[in-house]
Amino acid sequence: MNDTTHGIRIRPGSPADAPAILAMLDSAVVWMNDRGNTEQWGTTPYSQTSGGVARVERYTNENAPYIAELAGAPVGALVLDHGPSPQMPIAPAGEPERYVRLLVSDRRYAGRGIGAALLAHAAEETRRAGVELLRVDCWAGGGGELVAFYERNGFTPADRFLSGTWPGQVLARRVV
Secondary structure, eight states: OOEEETTEEEEEOOGGGHHHHHHHHHHHHHHHHHTTOOSSSOSSOGGGSTTHHHHHHHHHHHSEEEEEEETTEEEEEEEEESSOOTTSOOOOOSSOEEEEEEEEEOGGGTTSSHHHHHHHHHHHHHHHTTOOEEEEEEEOOTTSHHHHHHHHTTOEEEEEEEETTEEEEEEEEEOO
16 A cells, blocks of 8 residues: 555554654653643653553554655554454444554644544545444543544544543544
């Protein structure tokens, strides 16, 4: 796969991409913290959280990772699965689905449509698989900016949930 939108090339990921994904996650934590958001992902770099490295390695080995590149450099990552993480308090869809398990972009390239391009790619991959439902869950705290981002990208809020003290929102998109 070699999708290109606005200079963004999306390719299948591999275990070799785990360090780049971890670096993006670490920089996202710093970026959120600099803006006063310490609730979404905490304050510890993702690569230093309990299970963080193993989770990313599992994503690149067991799921369908995709990497967005600009000029050959990784600037975003998306991981698709067949459903939500078993650890999340989310009801099964009741039909075949693809599930966005991870979406992250290098914050140095914010505003260039990387997340939107990756979500469009996820919708196309879902359609190609003959599946009609694409879902995602996200942090629903703060001012709801993340939920609004997904809504701008064609998703509709479905169920809200609480994972410990972390407020979450499941969103769904039909891709027929």
